[in-house]
Amino acid sequence: MEQLVLLLPVIPIISALMTQLLSSSMGRRVSRISVIGGTLTFALASTLLLMVLMDYPVAHYSFGETWGSLYFDPLAVLMSTVIAAISLLVRIYSVRYMAEEYGYGRFFVLLDVMSASLILMVAAADMITLLVAWHLIGVFLYFLLGHETRSFSAFRYGFWTFITYRFGDLPLVLAAAVLFHTFDSWSLPEIFAAIEANPDVTTFFGFRVVEVVGSLIAVSAFARSAQFLVHTWLPYTMEGPTPVSALMHAGIVNAGGILLNRFAPLYLQTDSVLHWVFLVGLITAVIGSILMLAQSDIKKALGYSTMGQMGFMIMECGVGAFSLAIFHLIAHGLFKGTLFLSAGSVINQARKHDGIPKDELYQFIVERRPTRKNFPWLAMAILTIIVPAFVLFSSHFAVTPDLFEKQGAIILLFFGWVTGAQVLFSTYQMETHHPWRLLLLVMTTFVVVVLGYTYISHAFDVFLFPDTAFAHQLYVAAGTDTLLFNLAAISIALLIVATWLRTYWKDSHFVHDVVTRHWARNFYAIVSREFHVSDVYKHLSQWTINLSARTNIWLRWG
C-alpha cells in the first residue's frame, strides 16, 4: 500500500501527456484532464498522509536500481499533500482565468509537469532523483513565467529566475558528486546511515564531508529560496500569469527549507554550517522586510514580503528549528497563495471603489499622520516589554519545559517578543475613543496567535521528528558557546528596550531629530535602488557578454 507513493508523480505526468495529445481536439475542455489529475494526486497524497499519521513505518521505494527512489516518510507525504492541494487550487483557478490566453493547453501541461517535479523533489530518496527534480523545476518555471511569449519583459524576468536557479543548482550537483565519491552511493538513506556511523569522514583537501556538503546544499537552498544576493529574481517575476505567481510564492520558493529539512541528519553532524545559515536567513529577513516597506507597487511589495518570510524560514533552520521551518513555509504558502489568487478580484473591485474607510486607522497607516496619545507612556512602555515576553515564554514553557536549554528556541522567542512588542507599540500610537478596549483586543489576539503557533509547531515537531533526541540534537548542532550567546542576547535585548523607551519618550515630548532624519533620507535612497544588487549583476553580465564578443572577434568566429 505504501508503494502508492510511486504513483504520486506519475499521475500528473500522465495527465500532462493526455492534455498535450488531446488539446487540439478538446479545445478549452482539455483543462478538465488536468483538474481530474490534480484531484487524484491530492486524494492519493491525503491517503498517504493519513497512513503516516496511523504510524505506518517509514520506507522508500524505487522505480529503478540506481535512481528513481521515493521516500514514504512524514516530510515527503506532508509536503506532497500541500503541493498537491495548492497545485489543484491553482489549476481550478486557471480554468477560467487563462480561458482567453494563447497556449491554454500548454499552460496546463506545464502546471502538471511542474507539480510532478515538485512532488518528485520533496519525496526523492536518492541524489540523482533529487537533482533531476531540482533541475526540472527551474526549467518548467522559466516556461511558466514566460507563458505569454509576446511579452519581452515576462521572458526577461523569467530568464533571471532561470539563471539564478541554474547557477544555484550547481552546488547541489557538486554536493552529490562529493557524497558519491565518499560513500559510493546515491541513496539518501544509505548516505545518512554512513554519516551517522562515521561523521568525521573527510573528503578532498582533508575537509569534513558534512561541512562541505552541508555548505553546498545550503547555497543551493539560498538560491531557490531567494536569500539576500540571490534574491533579485523574486520581486520581478510578477509579469507571469497570476496562477504561476501563486504557485511560485506558495510552493516553489519554499524548496530551500524543504531541502535543508531533508538533509537534517547531515546538519546534525555539522559544526558551523548552521551558524552562517542563520546569519544569511537573518540578513534576508531584515533586508526583505525593509525593501517591502519601501515599495509603492503592491506586487513587488508582496515579492519582498515573500523574501523576508523565506529569510525567516532559513533562519529557523539555522537555529535548529527545522520542523518549525516546515510549519512556517506551509502557513506562509497558504496565505500568500490566497493573496495572489484573490489579487485580481480585489484590483477589479478597487477600480470601482477602493472600499477603504477614511477613518482613524487609515489616517494612521496610509497618511502617516501623527495622532494624539491616549496612553501614559511609562505604563505602555512597561506593558510593551513585559506582556509579550510573559505570554511567549509561559506558552512555550508549557509545551517544552527544557526550553532554556535550546539556544535556537530562545532566539525565535526573542523575535516573537520583538514582534509582539512592536504590535503594542503601534497600538500606543493609534488614536481611539476606547483605548483600553483596543489594547485588550490586541493582547487577546496576540495570546491566541502565540498559543496557536506554539501548539501547532509542537505538533509539527512531533510529527516530523518523532525521535526527540534527534530533534534536540539539531538544536545542539545549531548552538554556540553559552557565555557568548547569553552576552549577545542580553546586549541586543537591552539595546532594543533602550530604543523603544527612547522612542516612547520622544513621541510623548514631540522631539524632532534632524540628524536621524538626514540619515533616514540617505538610507531610503539606497533602499529605493534595492541596494544596487540588480545593477551590479546587470553590469557584470553585460561585461561578460562583451568580453565573449571580443573573444569571438579576436578568434575570427572559428
Place this chain on the structure above:
Amino acid sequence: MVTLGLSMEWHWLLIGLFFPLFPLSIGFNALLNAAKAPWLKVILLLIWPQIGIALIIQHQATIPEWLQYWGLLSSGLYAFRMLAMREVNIWIGYLATSSWALLWILAFDQLSEHQLQIFAFGFSLPLAIMALISGEIAKRYGAAYTGLYGGLAIANPRLTGVLVVSVFAAIATPIFPTFFAMLHTLVLSQPLPSIWLVMIWGTWSWCAARLLQGLIVGPANLPYPRDLSVGMTWAMSLLLGALAILGLIYTGNLS
C-alpha cells in the same frame, strides 16, 4: 597498438580534431559552416565524435592526463564564446565543440566503447535536430539569427516546440542522456576540474536562454510563414522522446 604510422603525440592530436581541442576545433567549426545543406550538417554532427571514439579504441593506449585539462579548457572557451553568438549554426558548432571536448574525461577513465558511443550520440542527436530546425528557420526568415526578428512562438508554434526541446536536450537537461553524461563526467573529475565543469554546464544554460529569447519571444509580423509540417513535427518529437527514454533507461552505469 595500431598507430596509422603516426607517432603517439600526432595520434592524440589527430583524435583532438574529433574530440575537438582548441585550436584544432577551428577545423571542425569551419567544416560545419562550409556545409550549407542541413542534411550534411546532420551527418557531420552525428559522425564526427564517433570517428574520435573509433580512433581512441584503435589506439588502445592510456590517454595522457594533460589531454583532459586541454579538453576542459577548450570546452570552457567555447561555452564562454557561445554567450555572444547569435548565428544559430555557429552556435550549434560551438556547443558541439564544448560538449565533445568533455568526452576526453570519460575516455581517460576508460569508459567502455559502447558507453562512450551512447554519450557522444546523446550530445550529437539534439544538435543534429537543431541543425535541421535551423535550416527550416533560414528557409522561412532568410537567416537563423537570434535577436533579429523573434516571435517564432506565435508564428510557428510547432517549429518552436521542437527547437526548445532540442536545445534543452543539448544543454544536458534531465532526463536526456546528456544530463547523465555530465553527471558521469562530474563524478570522474577531480575537485577543481569539477568546479570548472559545473560552471561550463551553467554557462550552457545561460547561452541557451539567450538564444531562445532572441528567437521565440516577442510579437510576430504578419503574414506568418508556414509552420513545420505535422509529419516532420511528429518525427522529430518521436526522436527526442526516444532520446529521453534512452536517458531514463541508460544512465551510463552510474551505480
